[in-house]
Amino acid sequence: MAHVLSGRAETPTQSRILTYVRDEGPLSRMDLAARLGVSRTTVAAEVGRLVELGLAEDGGPAASRGGRRSTLVDLDAGLRFVGIELGATSMRIAVTDGRLGVLARASTPDADIRRGPERVLAEAIELTRKLLAEQGVERPAGLGIGVPGPVDFHAGMPVSPPIMPGWDGYPVRDALSRELGTPVLLDNDVNVMALGEQHTGVARSASAFLFVKIGTGIGCGIVVDRHLYRGADGCAGDIGHIRIEQSGPVCACGNHGCLEAFFGGAALARDASSAARAGRSEILAEMLEADGRLTAAHIGRAIERGDATALQLTRDGGRRVGTVLANLVSFFNPGLIVIGGGVAGLGHTLLAEIRSAIYRQSLPLATGNLPVVLSELGGDAGVVGAARLISDAVYAPGDFRK
Amino acid sequence: MAHVLSGRAETPTQSRILTYVRDEGPLSRMDLAARLGVSRTTVAAEVGRLVELGLAEDGGPAASRGGRRSTLVDLDAGLRFVGIELGATSMRIAVTDGRLGVLARASTPDADIRRGPERVLAEAIELTRKLLAEQGVERPAGLGIGVPGPVDFHAGMPVSPPIMPGWDGYPVRDALSRELGTPVLLDNDVNVMALGEQHTGVARSASAFLFVKIGTGIGCGIVVDRHLYRGADGCAGDIGHIRIEQSGPVCACGNHGCLEAFFGGAALARDASSAARAGRSEILAEMLEADGRLTAAHIGRAIERGDATALQLTRDGGRRVGTVLANLVSFFNPGLIVIGGGVAGLGHTLLAEIRSAIYRQSLPLATGNLPVVLSELGGDAGVVGAARLISDAVYAPGDFRK
Numbered sequence: 001m002a003h004v005l006s007g008r009a010e011t012p013t014q015s016r017i018l019t020y021v022r023d024e025g026p027l028s029r030m031d032l033a034a035r036l037g038v039s040r041t042t043v044a045a046e047v048g049r050l051v052e053l054g055l056a057e058d059g060g061p062a063a064s065r066g067g068r069r070s071t072l073v074d075l076d077a078g079l080r081f082v083g084i085e086l087g088a089t090s091m092r093i094a095v096t097d098g099r100l101g102v103l104a105r106a107s108t109p110d111a112d113i114r115r116g117p118e119r120v121l122a123e124a125i126e127l128t129r130k131l132l133a134e135q136g137v138e139r140p141a142g143l144g145i146g147v148p149g150p151v152d153f154h155a156g157m158p159v160s161p162p163i164m165p166g167w168d169g170y171p172v173r174d175a176l177s178r179e180l181g182t183p184v185l186l187d188n189d190v191n192v193m194a195l196g197e198q199h200t201g202v203a204r205s206a207s208a209f210l211f212v213k214i215g216t217g218i219g220c221g222i223v224v225d226r227h228l229y230r231g232a233d234g235c236a237g238d239i240g241h242i243r244i245e246q247s248g249p250v251c252a253c254g255n256h257g258c259l260e261a262f263f264g265g266a267a268l269a270r271d272a273s274s275a276a277r278a279g280r281s282e283i284l285a286e287m288l289e290a291d292g293r294l295t296a297a298h299i300g301r302a303i304e305r306g307d308a309t310a311l312q313l314t315r316d317g318g319r320r321v322g323t324v325l326a327n328l329v330s331f332f333n334p335g336l337i338v339i340g341g342g343v344a345g346l347g348h349t350l351l352a353e354i355r356s357a358i359y360r361q362s363l364p365l366a367t368g369n370l371p372v373v374l375s376e377l378g379g380d381a382g383v384v385g386a387a388r389l390i391s392d393a394v395y396a397p398g399d400f401r402k
Numbered sequence: 403m404a405h406v407l408s409g410r411a412e413t414p415t416q417s418r419i420l421t422y423v424r425d426e427g428p429l430s431r432m433d434l435a436a437r438l439g440v441s442r443t444t445v446a447a448e449v450g451r452l453v454e455l456g457l458a459e460d461g462g463p464a465a466s467r468g469g470r471r472s473t474l475v476d477l478d479a480g481l482r483f484v485g486i487e488l489g490a491t492s493m494r495i496a497v498t499d500g501r502l503g504v505l506a507r508a509s510t511p512d513a514d515i516r517r518g519p520e521r522v523l524a525e526a527i528e529l530t531r532k533l534l535a536e537q538g539v540e541r542p543a544g545l546g547i548g549v550p551g552p553v554d555f556h557a558g559m560p561v562s563p564p565i566m567p568g569w570d571g572y573p574v575r576d577a578l579s580r581e582l583g584t585p586v587l588l589d590n591d592v593n594v595m596a597l598g599e600q601h602t603g604v605a606r607s608a609s610a611f612l613f614v615k616i617g618t619g620i621g622c623g624i625v626v627d628r629h630l631y632r633g634a635d636g637c638a639g640d641i642g643h644i645r646i647e648q649s650g651p652v653c654a655c656g657n658h659g660c661l662e663a664f665f666g667g668a669a670l671a672r673d674a675s676s677a678a679r680a681g682r683s684e685i686l687a688e689m690l691e692a693d694g695r696l697t698a699a700h701i702g703r704a705i706e707r708g709d710a711t712a713l714q715l716t717r718d719g720g721r722r723v724g725t726v727l728a729n730l731v732s733f734f735n736p737g738l739i740v741i742g743g744g745v746a747g748l749g750h751t752l753l754a755e756i757r758s759a760i761y762r763q764s765l766p767l768a769t770g771n772l773p774v775v776l777s778e779l780g781g782d783a784g785v786v787g788a789a790r791l792i793s794d795a796v797y798a799p800g801d802f803r804k
Contacts, residue, residue, distance in 0.1 A: 150767060224627075225626075225631075229626060229627075230735075231734060231736070232737030232771070232772075233767055235767045235768050236733065236734055236735035238768065239732060241732050241764075241765055242729045242732050242733065243728070327729060328733055330644050331638065331644065331730055331733070331734075333640070334633070336634075362643075363637070363640060363655060365635055368635065369634070369635065
């Protein structure tokens with residue numbers, strides 16, 4: 001089924017109708033009128049306009065509640081969003097429906113962000129076009145994309161991203177929008193993952209929470225009052241460079257003692273490899289011999305096999321992350337902390353250390369009701385969150401890039 | 403001039419009119435219609451209702467812009483708010499007009515929060531009544547109050563406040579409201595000081611900023627998108643208990659190594675007194691001998707007289723505060739940091755250390771445009787902020803205690 005170009009919401013009332021239906025499913029006109037505090041005539045007029053814009057459609061009769069029958073309002077069945085998550089060595093793409101349910105996924109086995117924006121984006125565009133063609137989508141309503149580095153959200157481009165050579169100041173948003181003929185928004189990977197968790201993950205009911213990604217590096221998405229908080233310069237959540245010791249390993253940022261220099265995928269690989277080479281772990285040495293390098297996944301398997309060094313590395317790292325988070329809990333008093341990213345695959349060994357440090361070092365008032373949990377969405381958090389990012393814009397009136 | 407009871411705003415449009423005029427002064431009906439995106443007829447109707455409610459009045463003709471003459475809308479000239487700031491050993495009260503300009507102040511020389519809520523509040527009520535009577539105010543439109551400890555904002559009462567024995571769970575908001583017959587809101591001192599700086603201080607144009615109070619203890623008010631962020635349990639900003647060293651002095655909270663155990667008024671008095679007793683500073687010893695105790699003000703005077711120990715204590719403290727703030731800058735990326743509270747009287751010696759630690763330890767992107775400044779309001783920040791807190795509620799529709 002070919003889908004014609006969708007418009008964007010034109011009024012706050014239209015925006016609220018679309019958002020309610022996206023987040024809760026089809027709602028009756030009667031329900032919507034009550035929730036919005038407007039007349040059924042107003043709802044009918046706004047829904048009529050949304051149908052013309054290709055955003056909403058009639059969802060059939062609502063279950064009777066004894067009074068006048070009402071009709072359900074649903075999102076247009078042909079509405080499609082695209083979510084893209086670029087990692088240091090990964091590319092994931094998903095096509096979703098209007099409620100951000102994933103209809104199809106694609107990924108590349110050997111992505112490398114260091115190949116630069118032209119080549120990486122050309123590949124992303126090709127893969128997206130292929131996926132849309134398979135799904136019979138002529139033009140999606142919008143596309144969201146997350147990248148592993150700081151982003152100037154308003155300009156739609158990366159800003160001095162440490163692990164993305166060649167991407168500094170590249171107009172990612174506008175280039176993709178021009179090529180694919182659809183509205184595009186760009187954000188960093190942690191922010192889109194936080195949005196994904198908010199949309200379908202563990203953070204659904206949390207109004208203020210932190211999403212902590214422990215991947216190659218460490219970063220944090222901050223949600224305040226259900227909205228992403230990006231900070232005055234768009235770099236809020238950069239917790240990988242919080243200094244935890246005055247001395248310590250040199251960090252990629254040039255400082256000493258940053259959290260990321262002690263823990264995260266890159267530091268863990270470094271420490272596990274030196275333990276293997278120094279003869280401190282037979283299991284890790286065997287894995288290094290076999291695969292030529294060590295990753296968080298190796299550490300996880302070594303822990304399962306009872307390796308004491310792998311266990312210790314994980315515990316030390318978890319304690320350090322937990323100590324930083326304990327301070328942020330005192331400052332920010334979040335209602336929930338979600339741990340995700342590749343290193344989160346170390347699972348409950350890591351989680352137990354992080355929790356223990358937080359609960360030991362923060363005040364009881366802030367930790368009394370504070371769940372610290374692993375991400376539920378795993379690999380889909382980024383693409384669903386990227387689709388959510390652009391859907392928020394398409395479902396709202398005004399200039400969405402502000 | 404006796405003032406009759408004011409009502410509260412009933413609609414979002416009324417609320418926006420009142421807030422614009424409070425923050426910018428009298429505005430023409432034409433201006434208001436343009437800003438609110440509504441017709442002049444709607445503005446006229448809403449202003450008419452605000453006049454009936456005793457909240458607004460005719461402000462005379464607007465300066466002509468060549469077209470039809472418009473009339474200015476002003477706040478009711480008889481509108482009065484009360485702001486109260488209770489400190490550990492201080493009580494400040496102010497009566498303001500509708501735009502929160504301070505009309506009259508009162509304070510007590512020998513307040514002591516440890517005397518418990520009945521005696522302290524009775525004194526506050528008596529002083530407030532006296533001040534209102536002097537100003538000819540029969541009943542103020544509302545009263546805001548800040549206290550030096552954690553507050554359950556929704557319940558309107560302190561929660562386990564460490565330096566306020568007897569106040570835990572005491573219904574401060576409702577008791578004051580009943581006695582004075584006016585809407586009351588209670589918050590902690592740092593939050594109301596942040597609001598004060600936002601209203602008339604250095605933070606007027608900052609959308610996201612931190613107000614750091616260094617008094618007897620250390621705390622932080624967090625403003626996000628121009629609104630106070632209180633956290634999931636209302637205890638956001640509790641940075642005095644961020645742990646900066648694994649060992650270190652025992653803190654009032656029972657943990658070791660908290661920021662507040664190293665610095666703040668109480669720690670500074672302790673360290674200065676032991677330096678004086680240990681013979682490390684003749685000047686401090688002389689002051690201790692003369693006054694029987696040492697405070698931040700003594701340290702300030704000792705610095706002016708060239709005392710090396712006093713200077714060192716201030717620098718060590720500033721560096722520690724700065725190190726904690728550097729981490730919060732990486733996490734929160736504020737647009738401004740304001741330093742206030744009694745110890746901030748140490749002024750530029752303290753400020754220079756704090757700035758230096760922040761600029762050295764945070765990433766350039768987050769500190770490139772980050773002013774770190776001393777509070778401009780000084781003693782008025784708390785009372786103006788408390789008045790602002792209740793004015794926000796009076797100028798908004800709905801249940802203001804939610």
